[in-house]
Amino acid sequence: MTIQNFNNIESEITSFLSELIRINTTNPPGNEINAAKYIQDFLARDGFQSEILESEPQRGSLITRLKGTGEKPSLLLLGHLDVVAANAKEWSVPPFDGLVKDGYVYGRGAYDMKGMVAIEIFTLKLLKQNKIPIKGDIVLAATADEERGGEKGAEWLLRTHKDKVWCPYVINEGGGLAIPQNGVNVYPVQTAEKGILWFKVKAKGTPGHGSMPNTADNAILRINKVIAKLDSYKPEITYVPTLKEYLAEISLINPDLKEDFTKLLNNPTQSEQIIDEIAKKDKALAEEIRPRTKTTITPTIISGGVKENIIPSEAEAVFDCRVLPGQSVEETLDTIKGLLQDIGFDKLSFEIIQKHDGNESTTHTPLYSAITSVLRELEPNCGITPTMTTGGTDSHFFRETGSIAYGFHPMRPDEPIDLLEKRMHGIDERITIENLVFGTSVLYETVKRFMT
Numbered sequence: 495m496t497i498q499n500f501n502n503i504e505s506e507i508t509s510f511l512s513e514l515i516r517i518n519t520t521n522p523p524g525n526e527i528n529a530a531k532y533i534q535d536f537l538a539r540d541g542f543q544s545e546i547l548e549s550e551p552q553r554g555s556l557i558t559r560l561k562g563t564g565e566k567p568s569l570l571l572l573g574h575l576d577v578v579a580a581n582a583k584e585w586s587v588p589p590f591d592g593l594v595k596d597g598y599v600y601g602r603g604a605y606d607m608k609g610m611v612a613i614e615i616f617t618l619k620l621l622k623q624n625k626i627p628i629k630g631d632i633v634l635a636a637t638a639d640e641e642r643g644g645e646k647g648a649e650w651l652l653r654t655h656k657d658k659v660w661c662p663y664v665i666n667e668g669g670g671l672a673i674p675q676n677g678v679n680v681y682p683v684q685t686a687e688k689g690i691l692w693f694k695v696k697a698k699g700t701p702g703h704g705s706m707p708n709t710a711d712n713a714i715l716r717i718n719k720v721i722a723k724l725d726s727y728k729p730e731i732t733y734v735p736t737l738k739e740y741l742a743e744i745s746l747i748n749p750d751l752k753e754d755f756t757k758l759l760n761n762p763t764q765s766e767q768i769i770d771e772i773a774k775k776d777k778a779l780a781e782e783i784r785p786r787t788k789t790t791i792t793p794t795i796i797s798g799g800v801k802e803n804i805i806p807s808e809a810e811a812v813f814d815c816r817v818l819p820g821q822s823v824e825e826t827l828d829t830i831k832g833l834l835q836d837i838g839f840d841k842l843s844f845e846i847i848q849k850h851d852g853n854e855s856t857t858h859t860p861l862y863s864a865i866t867s868v869l870r871e872l873e874p875n876c877g878i879t880p881t882m883t884t885g886g887t888d889s890h891f892f893r894e895t896g897s898i899a900y901g902f903h904p905m906r907p908d909e910p911i912d913l914l915e916k917r918m919h920g921i922d923e924r925i926t927i928e929n930l931v932f933g934t935s936v937l938y939e940t941v942k943r944f945m946t
């Protein structure tokens with residue numbers, strides 16, 4: 495089999511993305527319906543019928559389907575239409591002009607993730623144009639509201655229109671950008687995400703005069719103890735399958751990391767010390783790995799007190815806690831409460847702000863094999879590894895309902911990785927036209943192999 499290179503779509507995909515960026519879908523407020531309508535018209539030219547579903551006025555998500563024979567399970571190409579805000583003053587080009595310059599398409603969403611939406615749409619279009627005899631349905635969903643948690647997008651769609659959108663297999667954002675290691679490209683496929691537990695602890699006390707500290711019960715001192723206690727907590731180290739496979743893969747590819755990673759892999763009980771050792775050589779790498787081995791609890795907001803001379807009777811702190819796949823947020827909260835028993839537990843109250851469990855998909859699937867076979871054929875020496883992200887995408891809604899979901903937006907690095915990653919949600923976000931074509935070629939071939 496040979497992999498087709500779609501150089502012929504270059505100008506069409508460039509202008510498609512450029513126009514999509516011009517439709518400002520900054521969330522809030524989102525207004526994704528404008529982008530959904532644009533895509534609907536674009537797909538209609540190839541005979542696709544699509545549906546726009548609104549969770550609220552203006553919060554449109556688009557769904558379309560390419561029918562297969564039903565011999566294989568269906569596959570969802572998932573993407574979000576909303577973007578985060580961009581401050582034009584910080585940018586060197588206007589963030590919503592979709593400017594094409596020096597081989598790049600510039601603008602908010604070029605990378606996260608209108609660029610991938612473009613790749614998914616062109617993949618679907620080309621499969622249809624080339625009359626590929628697909629054995630399973632391919633569904634495309636371009637959704638609202640991912641950047642604010644997906645409640646008015648993917649989550650809502652799954653809750654209210656599951657029959658239209660749910661598939662056993664999902665390809666979404668979250669991975670795919672190759673990271674050069676030891677002279678070869680290593681393509682990460684996102685197979686896992688940490689879960690979220692955002693919670694608030696409120697401490698109560700009794701008020702008094704600031705000049706007479708012993709006559710009152712200062713809530714600030716109590717919340718201080720809560721923070722100190724949670725900071726000193728040493729959570730259990732757990733290696734989920736994704737982390738084990740990642741460490742093993744990188745050990746094979748990068749001789750510089752082989753010793754440390756093999757040691758880490760074989761000695762989970764000494765994980766912290768080994769990561770400390772790695773940090774002495776490569777701090778950034780160590781701190782990439784560390785949160786992937788355990789629960790993290792980070793205080794992010796603290797407030798309390800009203801006046802210089804009043805001892806406050808109330809103070810509160812908000813924590814951003816992240817749990818590993820397989821750990822339940824409910825049990826984690828119970829553990830946290832257990833830790834705080836001896837610091838006036840009856841004067842503490844808890845509120846959950848947002849939560850969902852960690853989630854993971856196995857790599858032992860025909861879709862993962864298709865990804866691997868296509869990449870290996872394109873770049874025989876490349877590395878491919880599953881990865882876990884500490885942040886979340888819409889994939890978790892699908893993994894929670896039983897789908898195998900992979901974050902895979904195939905891209906080759908065209909500038910240093912740290913710069914590329916900074917552009918996401920950052921300044922001068924952009925994507926190369928070369929990567930739009932590359933991404934389409936890889937995704938098209940992957941879907942074709944999986945579906946025929």
Ligand SMILES: [Zn+2]
Pocket residue numbers: 574606607640667
């Ligand atoms: Zn995104």
